[in-house]
Amino acid sequence: MANSWLNAYVLHRRPYRETSFIVDFFTLELGRVSAVARGVRSAKSDRRSLLQPFQALRVQLSGKSDLKNLTQLESNGALRMLTGNALYCALYVNEITNRVLPGGVEAAELYSAYATALAALQPEQAAAEYILRQYELALLQELGVMPDFTTDAASNDPIEPTFHYELVPELGFCQVKQASKFSFSGTELLMLAEQDFSPPGLKAAKRLCRLALHPFVG
Incomplete structure (x- = not known):
């Protein structure tokens, strides 16, 4: 070395x-x-x-x-001088990476996603939420906890747009009878599957990342 x-x-x-x-x-x-x-x-x-x-x-x-x-x-390149919201977003990316990524394990794809996120963050960047969600999803993928958005983990049935589902740790999304603050509609899950980051899709992605990352950050 x-x-x-x-x-x-x-x-x-x-x-x-x-x-x-x-x-x-x-x-x-x-x-x-x-x-x-x-x-x-x-x-x-x-x-x-x-x-x-x-x-x-x-x-x-x-x-x-x-x-x-x-x-x-x-x-290995010019120093990125970030200010305002872009700086806060970049500091968050650093903090979440440092807290949840295991040490000493190669993570080449996440490294690429990290560099892409830093390059995309600009002062007064209107797409900051999109950039953060993309990186958090890449982090979930690296940690091996990205759920399947197309199939009910309990029944193996396809996700139905009008049904509601909750994320069960180490299993995936399972149908529930009633909507709650923890549940996602089937429509939201299918938007995530299609990487639809319209405002409703971004909102669903933010909720998902908070839930899925919570066991790692406390």
């Missing part, structure tokens, strides 16, 4: 001892990984400015434990 360059973004960093950071990276090759960046908080370090969120990086890491050492660091 010590001689291999990794494509990476900073998800989070925190002070460590007097002159260092512990940095949580999202890498293309290793997934989420943490490393000690030694000496970067000192006035003489020229690497601190690179360890910023949303900056595409190339890094080299060493060490056999879960907590690696950052040995090399360089920019």
Whole structure:
């Protein structure tokens, strides 16, 4: 690992001892990984400015434990200067990724979705909700908890537009007799299956992601 360059973004960093950071990276090759960046908080370090969120990086890491050492660091593109709602959305993407993605597991497709989300977020971006839902759905897919939107998990019957369904953990959507604050209409599920992100579809996607991610974030 010590001689291999990794494509990476900073998800989070925190002070460590007097002159260092512990940095949580999202890498293309290793997934989420943490490393000690030694000496970067000192006035003489020229690497601190690179360890910023949303900056595409190339890094080299060493060490056999879960907590690696950052040995090399360089920019892999221009720093994205986000402001306003775009900044809040990007910080949310970083936080949710850092909290729910297991460490040390390659997640190349999610890494691509992450980079796409950052590139799409712009100041005054009207499509921010769409971008966030797309990323959350990619995260559900990576975690292996994306439910089937076309089939009742209990009966194996096709989803009916006029019926109501609730998400049962580790099983999927099952029909219920009455609508509730936790239920989805069959129409909503079929919209999700078709990736219909019209306003009703986005609303359903937001509810779904909150429910499905809750066990991971508490």
